[in-house]
Amino acid sequence: MSTAKRPPLPVILLANDLLDGEVVFWTGASWSPDPKVALIGHDAETASALEAAAARALAANQVVDAYLVDITLDAQGHGVPNHYREKIKTEGPSVRRDLGKQAGLYNIVANGN
Amino acid sequence: MYRYDEFDARFVRERVAQFRDQVARRLDGSLNEDEFKPLRLKNGVYLQLHAYMLRIAVPYGTLSSRQLRQLALIGEKYDRGYGHFTTRTNMQFNWPRLRDVPEILDLLADVEMHCIQTSGNCIRNVTADHFAGIAADEIEDPRPTAELIRQWSSFHPEFDYLPRKFKIAVTGAARDRAVVRAHDIGLRILRNAKGEIGYEVMVGGGLGRTPMIAKTIRGFLPKTDLLAYLEAVLRVYNLEGRRDNKYKARVKIMVHEIGAEEFARRVEAEFAQLDGPAIAADPQEVARIAAYFAPPAYETLPARSARFETAKAENRAFATWASVNLFPHKVPGYAAAVISLKGIGDAPGDITSEQMRVVADLAETYSLDELRITHAQNVVLPYVKKDDLFIIWQKLVDAGLATANAGLITDIIACPGLDYCSLATARSIPIAQALAHRFADEKRQLEIGELNIKISGCINACGHHHVGHIGILGLEKSGQESYQITLGGDATETAAIGEILGPGVPADDVPDAIERIVSVYLAHRTAGETFIEAVRRLGLAPFKAAFLEKTHAPA
Numbered sequence: 001m002s003t004a005k006r007p008p009l010p011v012i013l014l015a016n017d018l019l020d021g022e023v024v025f026w027t028g029a030s031w032s033p034d035p036k037v038a039l040i041g042h043d044a045e046t047a048s049a050l051e052a053a054a055a056r057a058l059a060a061n062q063v064v065d066a067y068l069v070d071i072t073l074d075a076q077g078h079g080v081p082n083h084y085r086e087k088i089k090t091e092g093p094s095v096r097r098d099l100g101k102q103a104g105l106y107n108i109v110a111n112g113n
Numbered sequence: 114m115y116r117y118d119e120f121d122a123r124f125v126r127e128r129v130a131q132f133r134d135q136v137a138r139r140l141d142g143s144l145n146e147d148e149f150k151p152l153r154l155k156n157g158v159y160l161q162l163h164a165y166m167l168r169i170a171v172p173y174g175t176l177s178s179r180q181l182r183q184l185a186l187i188g189e190k191y192d193r194g195y196g197h198f199t200t201r202t203n204m205q206f207n208w209p210r211l212r213d214v215p216e217i218l219d220l221l222a223d224v225e226m227h228c229i230q231t232s233g234n235c236i237r238n239v240t241a242d243h244f245a246g247i248a249a250d251e252i253e254d255p256r257p258t259a260e261l262i263r264q265w266s267s268f269h270p271e272f273d274y275l276p277r278k279f280k281i282a283v284t285g286a287a288r289d290r291a292v293v294r295a296h297d298i299g300l301r302i303l304r305n306a307k308g309e310i311g312y313e314v315m316v317g318g319g320l321g322r323t324p325m326i327a328k329t330i331r332g333f334l335p336k337t338d339l340l341a342y343l344e345a346v347l348r349v350y351n352l353e354g355r356r357d358n359k360y361k362a363r364v365k366i367m368v369h370e371i372g373a374e375e376f377a378r379r380v381e382a383e384f385a386q387l388d389g390p391a392i393a394a395d396p397q398e399v400a401r402i403a404a405y406f407a408p409p410a411y412e413t414l415p416a417r418s419a420r421f422e423t424a425k426a427e428n429r430a431f432a433t434w435a436s437v438n439l440f441p442h443k444v445p446g447y448a449a450a451v452i453s454l455k456g457i458g459d460a461p462g463d464i465t466s467e468q469m470r471v472v473a474d475l476a477e478t479y480s481l482d483e484l485r486i487t488h489a490q491n492v493v494l495p496y497v498k499k500d501d502l503f504i505i506w507q508k509l510v511d512a513g514l515a516t517a518n519a520g521l522i523t524d525i526i527a528c529p530g531l532d533y534c535s536l537a538t539a540r541s542i543p544i545a546q547a548l549a550h551r552f553a554d555e556k557r558q559l560e561i562g563e564l565n566i567k568i569s570g571c572i573n574a575c576g577h578h579h580v581g582h583i584g585i586l587g588l589e590k591s592g593q594e595s596y597q598i599t600l601g602g603d604a605t606e607t608a609a610i611g612e613i614l615g616p617g618v619p620a621d622d623v624p625d626a627i628e629r630i631v632s633v634y635l636a637h638r639t640a641g642e643t644f645i646e647a648v649r650r651l652g653l654a655p656f657k658a659a660f661l662e663k664t665h666a667p668a
Contacts, residue, residue: 084592088162096532100163107163
């Protein structure tokens with residue numbers, strides 16, 4: 001994480017939950033499966049805090065594959081990943097709109113975190 | 114089919130217990146991700162885009178009804194009610210939770226299945242001709258050989274940490290339906306001038322970022338020498354294959370760099386100093402394995418089934434399905450039926466738990482309780498009486514599994530691509546769906562005839578695009594998905610790597626591009642000439658010209 005090049009701002013931090021695999025987002029206080037509550041790093045300071053949160057969570061074996069993702073704000077002020085890969089990761093399979101976050105289906109159990 | 118003995122059963126159960134412990138240690142922090150990753154991969158657990166993924170081995174593509182029902186149960190209980198058959202004839206579940214995997218492995222062990230060596234730098238699931246034991250052109254059923262290799266290679270201590278993954282395929286027939294020349298080792302069972310049965314050994318094939326067609330390093334290997342010879346090949350590779358660069362670590366690179374002759378020389382030298390008889394399997398064990406694949410108790414039936422002929426005459430849709438999806442059986446009165454998992458608009462290779470149960474029931478009732486998974490991501494009922502075909506077809510229609518397109522343009526191989534896979538650079542499934550819709554018309558598909566389209570969502574080539582008559586490779590270009598089209602690939606005994614037609618095109622342009630390629634074929638083919646035959650005769654030029662034509666986009 002620390003060696004990865006920081007993407008352009010603004011950014012969010014996402015990862016996969018260790019136990020359940022679910023894509024989760026750092027809210028500033030905890031990990032949530034809901035991308036709408038992701039803490040948005042508009043400045044370098046917040047981005048650094050997100051990187052630190054990623055390092056802590058990886059070390060604590062809460063999540064895997066944590067990294068910052070550059071986003072654009074939508075009309076509601078939510079971050080939408082700029083790259084199609086992370087957009088799919090945030091929504092669910094584009095060929096199964098009935099599955100994943102886009103369908104309100106989370107792959108995480110309540111006590112996951 | 115093969116049944117576990119007490120040793121097999123204990124072996125698999127012990128591995129489940131080991132993995133349960135490894136997961137527990139991962140969760141309590143004793144193992145970090147770097148330590149855990151190779152352990153989970155050796156048990157088929159990947160981390161994909163949305164969740165973990167579990168890859169279950171289906172050795173040489175053979176399944177019983179009981180096993181398929183168990184997969185249906187796992188799909189329902191621990192996944193999202195469906196699974197995906199891969200080009201290695203494995204099944205993948207896209208949504209398992211890590212915490213549930215030990216439980217799933219126990220359920221698999223209950224039906225003599227596992228996920229061992231479905232990933233990692235080891236010898237992977239051995240594949241074989243899906244028409245093994247039923248094809249008329251077969252010299253010998255390849256599955257006893259594949260099972261022997263499975264047993265020899267499972268947890269082989271010397272080959273547990275190879276430079277890279279290692280894939281073996283076996284065919285027992287003249288016609289290669291197992292893509293053996295695209296494998297690290299391909300074996301073809303053949304007869305020598307004396308009438309003895311042995312193997313042609315091909316080494317160094319593979320797809321991925323550096324596609325290669327395997328070279329024959331031994332024209333005839335006596336059957337009893339198989340394991341010692343494989344050991345020699347693996348040992349030469351294991352000792353000298355590159356570990357400094359994962360992109361140059363497959364055996365194909367070594368064979369290419371030192372040449373097939375030199376590679377063969379080193380293998381023969383190693384083979385000569387091995388204690389062959391000590392490595393060869395006990396003949397009793399070989400016989401025990403072979404007995405499981407003895408031909409089933411076929412009934413004596415007339416070659417022509419009046420019931421089948423009448424049903425075809427009376428039902429056009431059934432007649433079309435029968436003309437496309439049946440494979441001739443060596444035993445009179447029987448046929449092998451291909452169940453297409455390529456319904457128009459479906460994700461290639463996907464099957465719901467409900468459909469798994471329908472297929473399991475059909476296999477139990479009409480196909481001696483056995484079914485096969487093909488590398489083309491379809492299912493085969495191998496032992497069907499022609500008399501029963503119409504009722505089977507009716508049940509397939511009800512389950513949405515009666516698409517008549519085996520081997521046709523909409524029978525598309527596609528990897529999961531970026532809709533699921535974290536390695537992918539572009540999506541595959543939407544391209545397959547768009548092409549299936551474009552060429553959905555049954556009459557037109559039949560008019561085009563045999564044509565294999567194969568799609569991969571990244572350079573790793575799980576969708577076999579290099580050996581597709583038309584190959585499609587999804588890449589990223591300037592932050593957008595872009596698709597590179599290749600032509601002239603061939604997955605059979607005349608294996609060939611397709612050539613790139615031109616610059617990549619955006620997803621929306623793929624159907625038109627394929628349409629233009631197909632139009633060249635239709636315009637220039639001679640009577641009875643298939644697509645790939647026409648490509649070979651005409652060369653790339655006319656197809657390339659058509660491909661490069663600008664699409665007449667609306668203003």
